[in-house]
Amino acid sequence: MVEAGHKPRRAPTEREILDAALGLLDTGGRPAASIRRIAAAVGVAPTTVYTFFPDRTAVECALIERLLGAVRIGGGGSWREAVEAIALDLRQRLVAHPGVVPLLLSGPLDGPHAQRIADCLLELLGASGLDPRSAARASYALMVFVLGAIALETFDAPRAMIGRAGPDRYLWGLRRMLDGVEAEAKLH
Structure with a gap:
């Protein structure tokens, strides 16, 4: 139930999750890009990140592929x-x-x-x-x-x-x- 005056948060996209992970990696390295920190950066619960990626390794593989795909x-x-x-x-x-x-x-x-x-x-x-x-x-x-x-x-x-x-x-x-x-x- 949504409280009066508050809009429900829309679901993040995979791109937003990867953008957050990339920002955390760039500023704090691999330890900074935990699922919990990625979720916090996007403003969602960690379980939301898991709907896109089964684990942190999958996030990392997706980042690599996104970067290589742009070459x-x-x-x-x-x-x-x-x-x-x-x-x-x-x-x-x-x-x-x-x-x-x-x-x-x-x-x-x-x-x-x-x-x-x-x-x-x-x-x-x-x-x-x-x-x-x-x-x-x-x-x-x-x-x-x-x-x-x-x-x-x-x-x-x-x-x-x-x-x-x-x-x-x-x-x-x-x-x-x-x-x-x-x-x-x-x-x-």
């Missing part, structure tokens, strides 16, 4: 330019939300958007001239570099300093990796 792939240009564009877009999104970085590093990236990026990288690396096995190895090495470099940039850095150095060091390392891919492709 732009398939731009024009050479295979190198396309790989750089993906890597730069991913860096930009993760630097903006450093609380998601530990989530990416804590488990397999096996959701549909992660798979979309992996498939695109394999296709682009195949276009470089690598055979399928070498393209798979190069894709793995690139993702290790990309996620590792982003983790080093965001971990233990004061929030005000994250991303301030710009992508120059990141691009330098990425381009050396791509130089290696080109050299390997010439051997095939």
